Amino acid sequence: MASMTAHGVLDPRQRAWLRAAAKPGDPALQLAGVWLIVDVLAAIGFAGGLARALALLPQGLAASAPWLVLAAVSLASRGLLSGLSARAGARAAAEIKAQARRQAVGALIDRAPDDGRSAGERMTAAVEGVEALDGYFARFAPARFAAVVAPLLAIAAVAFASPVSAGILLATLPPFVVGMALAGLAAADASRKQFQALARLSGLFLDRVRALPLILAFQAEEAQSGRLARSADNLAERTISVLRIAFLSTGVMEFFAALSVALVAVYCGFNLLGLLPFPVPETLDLQRAFFALALAPEVYAPMRRLAAAYHDRQLAEAAVPALSEPVSVTRPTAKAVLATAPAIRFEAVRVVYPDTDRPVFDGFDLDLPAGSFTALTGASGAGKSTLLHLLLHLAPLTDGEVLVDDRPMAEVGDLAPMIAWVGQTPLIAAGTLADNIALARRNATRAEIAEVAERVGLTGALAARPDGLDAWIDERGGGLSGGERRRLALARALLKPAPILLLDEPTANLDPEAAERLLPVIAEAARGRTTLAATHSEALAALADRRVRL
Structure with missing residues (x-):
């Protein structure tokens, strides 16, 4: 993970990332803070109405009634303002998360495999790390915005009634802020260590699940269970440590707030009774004393709200290093859109994967004329899929050149938006059948989806389901046969207006009859596109304009 300073404070790059992350929700964040500031004005109205009503009570209830109404309206509006602030903060947090x-998952997909973190740690950053931002933006950021202005507004209001009480409140603010800062520094380091422990435990668990057959084969269940248990205990201890600091900091804040209010109460009481042992430049009456005393807790309410949300800040800042790490992205951005099927040429291509010394290709040449259908055949491991992956930027081009319409692929940019892909194991997402087909083109109409479903021969699958295209399928594709899954992938290829079609063993593991029924659909999908198919099927290779054996 990216480093933090000794006390767990974010470095400038991480703080810049946090500020940049807040931009999508900036208007809602500012609105949430404004509602909290307006809440202080409502508190002033409540204190003023109550104090005035108390002063006029000897003249009868009729004289006090308007002021009691003001106090009641102010009190009701405080609840409304708190709700508006919470809603705006939640909306901002949702947009930011x-x-x-999206950035974290994109980085997870495009990240180089040698970034030093396990898959579990990277997934924890994308899931738990992003979720840790919720409290920071929903509660802490609005509270911090309001805490700068709201206490001073309340103190200014108190100063109109009792300058000495305002001076007491102003003098007790610095210790409150210092105590909160010291507690925050201690909590930051504990939160960072707790998040790191969570990431390590997630990575360890995922790695052990992957290695479960080996663990069982070598009878290492007990040793690995013990290691997982120790990691879980370590995480629990660090979590308790974070909570302990959070509770301690809350206690410190409450102590200073209670002490300040008590000082104002003692001063107002002794001033009313004329028992102050030292001279003061004011003499309070009941109305002014009550107003100052009623408003004194409101001076610290924004600070206490900030202190309560301070733990949210620590959780977010503990997650930021994992989210803000530089990403080694191998996929370039798209720079051009191909309107027609392009000619593709591999020139002296050399491909060497990072974890091997032996090249998959060395000096490989291949021409794919525009609109042609080329079948790649050969033994498993000959490099058929690697050529497809080169066009998707999923394989490293160590040397040589891939030209698209006589332009280097690096100049053309990311070809993925211009490629329709049909693989051995089509992606199935939890949703309706129509939703799964529309993954290829989100803005496709219902009629277009129904048309491609019929063209690829999914009518049987639709007829067997009462809901047709609205039939729900889970992420495992429950209820879809292997042939139906391939047809779904071909429906996506037909739906996507892409000038390039890549096929990776589209008929593998299908019975001969199912594979035979797919061939006309594949031929239709390839029409008018530059098509490259990796296959062991002689029947599929026979559809191609030419065959290249690797």
């Missing part, structure tokens, strides 16, 4: 999650 959605953007951060």
